[in-house]
Amino acid sequence: MKKVKVQAIDLNKTFGGGNDKVVAISDFNLEVKENEFTVLVGPSGCGKSTFLYMVAGFEKPTGGKILLDGKPITKPGPDRGFVFQEFVLYPWRTVLSNVTFGLEIAGVSKEVAKETAMRLIEMVGLNGFENAYPHTLSGGMKQRVGIARALAYDPEVLLMDEPFGSLDAQTRKVMQGELTRIWEKMKKTVIFVTHSVIEATYLADKIIVMTARPGRVKGVIDVDLPRPRDYTGKQYLRIRGKVLGLLEEEVMKSLGKTPRKP
Amino acid sequence: MKVKQILRSGLLFLTPIALLLLGWEVVATLEIINPALVSRPSEIFPLLYELIMPKTRSFLGHSIFLDIYTSLYRLLYAFIIAVVSGVTLGMLMGRNKLVYRFFDPLITVLMPIPGIAWAPIFMLWLGFGDPTIITVGALAAFFPIVYNTAAGVRSVEKKLVWSARSMGADEKTIFLKVFLPWSAAYIFTGIKLALARGWRTIIAVEMIAASLFGLGFIIFDARDYLRPSIIYAGIIVLVVIYFLIENMIKLIEKRTIEKWGMVRS
Amino acid sequence: MTITRSQIIKPFYFVLPFLIVIGLWELAVDMGTVSSRLVPSPSLITLKFYRLMTPEPILLNVLYMSFYRLILGYALGVLIGVSLGILMGVSNLLYRVFSPILSLLISVPTLAWVPLLLVTLGPGEETVIIAIFLGSFFPIVYNTLNGIRSVSKHRVWAAHIMGADKATVFFEVLLPGSLVSIITGLRLAIGYSWRALVGAEMLAAGISAGVGQMIYAAKAFNDVEAMFAGLIIIAIGGLLLDRLLMDPIERKTVEKWGMVKER
Numbered sequence: 133m134k135k136v137k138v139q140a141i142d143l144n145k146t147f148g149g150g151n152d153k154v155v156a157i158s159d160f161n162l163e164v165k166e167n168e169f170t171v172l173v174g175p176s177g178c179g180k181s182t183f184l185y186m187v188a189g190f191e192k193p194t195g196g197k198i199l200l201d202g203k204p205i206t207k208p209g210p211d212r213g214f215v216f217q218e219f220v221l222y223p224w225r226t227v228l229s230n231v232t233f234g235l236e237i238a239g240v241s242k243e244v245a246k247e248t249a250m251r252l253i254e255m256v257g258l259n260g261f262e263n264a265y266p267h268t269l270s271g272g273m274k275q276r277v278g279i280a281r282a283l284a285y286d287p288e289v290l291l292m293d294e295p296f297g298s299l300d301a302q303t304r305k306v307m308q309g310e311l312t313r314i315w316e317k318m319k320k321t322v323i324f325v326t327h328s329v330i331e332a333t334y335l336a337d338k339i340i341v342m343t344a345r346p347g348r349v350k351g352v353i354d355v356d357l358p359r360p361r362d363y364t365g366k367q368y369l370r371i372r373g374k375v376l377g378l379l380e381e382e383v384m385k386s387l388g389k390t391p392r393k394p
Numbered sequence: 395m396k397v398k399q400i401l402r403s404g405l406l407f408l409t410p411i412a413l414l415l416l417g418w419e420v421v422a423t424l425e426i427i428n429p430a431l432v433s434r435p436s437e438i439f440p441l442l443y444e445l446i447m448p449k450t451r452s453f454l455g456h457s458i459f460l461d462i463y464t465s466l467y468r469l470l471y472a473f474i475i476a477v478v479s480g481v482t483l484g485m486l487m488g489r490n491k492l493v494y495r496f497f498d499p500l501i502t503v504l505m506p507i508p509g510i511a512w513a514p515i516f517m518l519w520l521g522f523g524d525p526t527i528i529t530v531g532a533l534a535a536f537f538p539i540v541y542n543t544a545a546g547v548r549s550v551e552k553k554l555v556w557s558a559r560s561m562g563a564d565e566k567t568i569f570l571k572v573f574l575p576w577s578a579a580y581i582f583t584g585i586k587l588a589l590a591r592g593w594r595t596i597i598a599v600e601m602i603a604a605s606l607f608g609l610g611f612i613i614f615d616a617r618d619y620l621r622p623s624i625i626y627a628g629i630i631v632l633v634v635i636y637f638l639i640e641n642m643i644k645l646i647e648k649r650t651i652e653k654w655g656m657v658r659s
Numbered sequence: 660m661t662i663t664r665s666q667i668i669k670p671f672y673f674v675l676p677f678l679i680v681i682g683l684w685e686l687a688v689d690m691g692t693v694s695s696r697l698v699p700s701p702s703l704i705t706l707k708f709y710r711l712m713t714p715e716p717i718l719l720n721v722l723y724m725s726f727y728r729l730i731l732g733y734a735l736g737v738l739i740g741v742s743l744g745i746l747m748g749v750s751n752l753l754y755r756v757f758s759p760i761l762s763l764l765i766s767v768p769t770l771a772w773v774p775l776l777l778v779t780l781g782p783g784e785e786t787v788i789i790a791i792f793l794g795s796f797f798p799i800v801y802n803t804l805n806g807i808r809s810v811s812k813h814r815v816w817a818a819h820i821m822g823a824d825k826a827t828v829f830f831e832v833l834l835p836g837s838l839v840s841i842i843t844g845l846r847l848a849i850g851y852s853w854r855a856l857v858g859a860e861m862l863a864a865g866i867s868a869g870v871g872q873m874i875y876a877a878k879a880f881n882d883v884e885a886m887f888a889g890l891i892i893i894a895i896g897g898l899l900l901d902r903l904l905m906d907p908i909e910r911k912t913v914e915k916w917g918m919v920k921e922r
């Protein structure tokens with residue numbers, strides 16, 4: 133029985149106040165198990181990224197709490213790693229020094245940091261590019277750096293916010309395969325946010341479908357298929373259909389709910 | 395709710411300034427710094443009032459509005475000359491490679507010359523007063539306009555022209571309906587820069603080339619009276635006018651460029 | 660290293676318009692179309708340059724004095740400007756307190772401060788140097804603080820989650836991220852400083868030599884050749900400052916990092 137790594141208890145997040153109040157998440161309860169690849173799907177604006185930001189410590193909950201290994205999360209720290217949709221690499225640092233940044237901060241010696249970083253750079257398939265500057269890389273390559281950087285300091289949990297959303301369809305597919313390959317090597321606890329059901333079904337051990345705003349957990353679907361998965365496999369398609377069914381309802385709700393600004 | 399917002403941002407803006415004025419008054423009254431350097435705001439503002447009213451016995455012998463008016467009409471003339479000549483040449487340069495090749499190096503070298511550097515030569519040719527001031531002002535304003543217009547026209551994407559051609563447009567229509575609107579944003583940037591540059595140059599040139607009126611002139615002239623309050627008053631007037639001009643431009647920008655989603659900074 | 664065709668053509672095309680203009684100019688004056696009392700011919704101007712360098716290196720002295728003032732004023736502007744800009748960029752409180760004042764002061768033409776400086780500091784060197792300082796200070800503060808404030812929030816977050824403390828975030832994220840803006844500020848400042856130098860030298864009656872002073876003094880003697888010579892020096896000076904100083908700095912940093920389009 134796997135241990136619970138991340139836990140959200142009666143989570144609540146509200147933005148603004150008075151007339152402009154927006155309730156992003158409410159009555160949100162969730163359990164993420166260790167070494168599991170958990171994916172959050174939901175319609176646009178359902179608060180899935182907001183939840184991720186709270187796990188990361190970038191935003192604070194308005195009510196309830198989030199626990200990591202039983203301890204409440206209060207601010208960002210190197211026990212978690214984050215991969216952004218827009219990559220957020222530092223343009224003035226080479227690929228290598230982007231990846232070693234976290235290790236530098238942790239005070240690791242230069243040699244050890246370089247070694248660790250090179251291992252990761254090789255693992256994400258960027259061997260030979262360690263001295264390149266980010267602006268010379270393609271989108272897919274940039275995100276590989278992002279992933280390597282987040283994993284370099286060996287965090288407890290890896291958080292990924294629509295990491296392939298900025299990539300074209302082909303690169304996206306390639307990256308999904310790559311991520312599976314990388315994850316199989318490390319089996320980190322991952323919380324992955326996306327709005328693509330195809331992506332979710334391909335990557336996840338467990339899919340969590342969120343409702344439209346204010347977001348809460350609508351349903352949890354286990355994906356017990358071996359990896360790497362087949363996009364055309366019967367089982368895969370069945371699960372995908374199930375998730376889509378849950379999701380479509382919420383997407384319709386969110387579209388109908390969208391107020392027209394005067 | 396919008397009124398509340400405006401009041402709030404206004405307060406946010408004014409409070410530090412009010413504090414500054416208060417601090418200024420205290421420092422000046424306590425004579426922490428040499429009184430020859432610093433006048434009290436409480437002296438400056440009544441002086442401003444004096445300077446504005448035409449018939450009072452101010453140092454100037456005339457209302458400061460006359461100077462404001464003078465500087466502004468010089469700016470206007472200079473600006474018009476600069477816009478007409480600048481946009482024309484800029485468009486020619488943008489469309490014709492030879493014209494561009496000829497003028498671009500000249501502009502590159504002449505543009506960085508500060509406006510006042512031209513003043514002594516023009517004073518020799520045109521004497522004191524309006525002709526020199528307006529000409530030098532126009533010269534200073536000319537360069538940003540020509541530069542930006544040329545850049546704008548040159549930047550028109552080939553495909554925009556192609557699509558117009560394939561719809562049957564002739565050269566004149568292409569110029570009016572493709573080049574002109576596209577470069578409008580660039581020209582506008584050039585105009586903003588030209589206004590700022592022209593204004594600074596005119597005030598500066600007035601200091602050496604004006605004989606009676608002009609904001610630059612009176613500020614410079616006031617140094618002889620050893621009463622810095624006039625200088626401060628003049629500077630305050632400059633700030634107010636700049637503020638008004640800037641907001642006027644912002645308004646025009648909102649109604650045109652921003653509406654078309656073509657903002658450039 | 661062989662010289663490529665384009666390396667010869669580009670500078671040639673740059674110089675050609677000048678040659679044409681100078682040629683026509685010389686012709687116009689020599690033929691009497693334009694009075695040489697008002698517009699000196701290029702040949703006379705060249706002669707003037709020669710005379711300014713021998714037997715006494717007047718020109719050298721003029722340039723020395725002007726650059727001396729420029730460097731002092733600019734350095735002061737950079738030091739105080741960047742420091743204040745960083746403080747205002749990092750501290751929200753300082754920003755809210757000082758930025759209204761800043762935006763008021765920034766709208767005053769630099770030379771409008773000179774009469775005040777003349778009254779308080781006298782018509783000598785200090786006035787010119789402080790005028791230059793004021794010219795460079797404002798664009799530097801403004802661009803520095805904007806640069807820091809516009810660093811993307813996500814970049815700061817990425818550093819936070821890797822465990823960075825405030826100092827690390829400042830030195831490793833905010834500072835490099837704002838470099839583009841800071842350099843823009845430095846660039847603008849050099850142009851403004853040059854302008855302030857020339858203007859202040861014309862207005863400050865108590866200085867000995869300088870590029871601005873030279874033109875102004877030449878006018879008193881109706882020495883048109885010297886006036887044009889001065890103008891040419893001012894033009895070249897301004898151009899060189901921008902190209903020789905700023906370009907290499909840009910190339911080594913923000914261009915290399917792809918944060919700015921390469922030219």
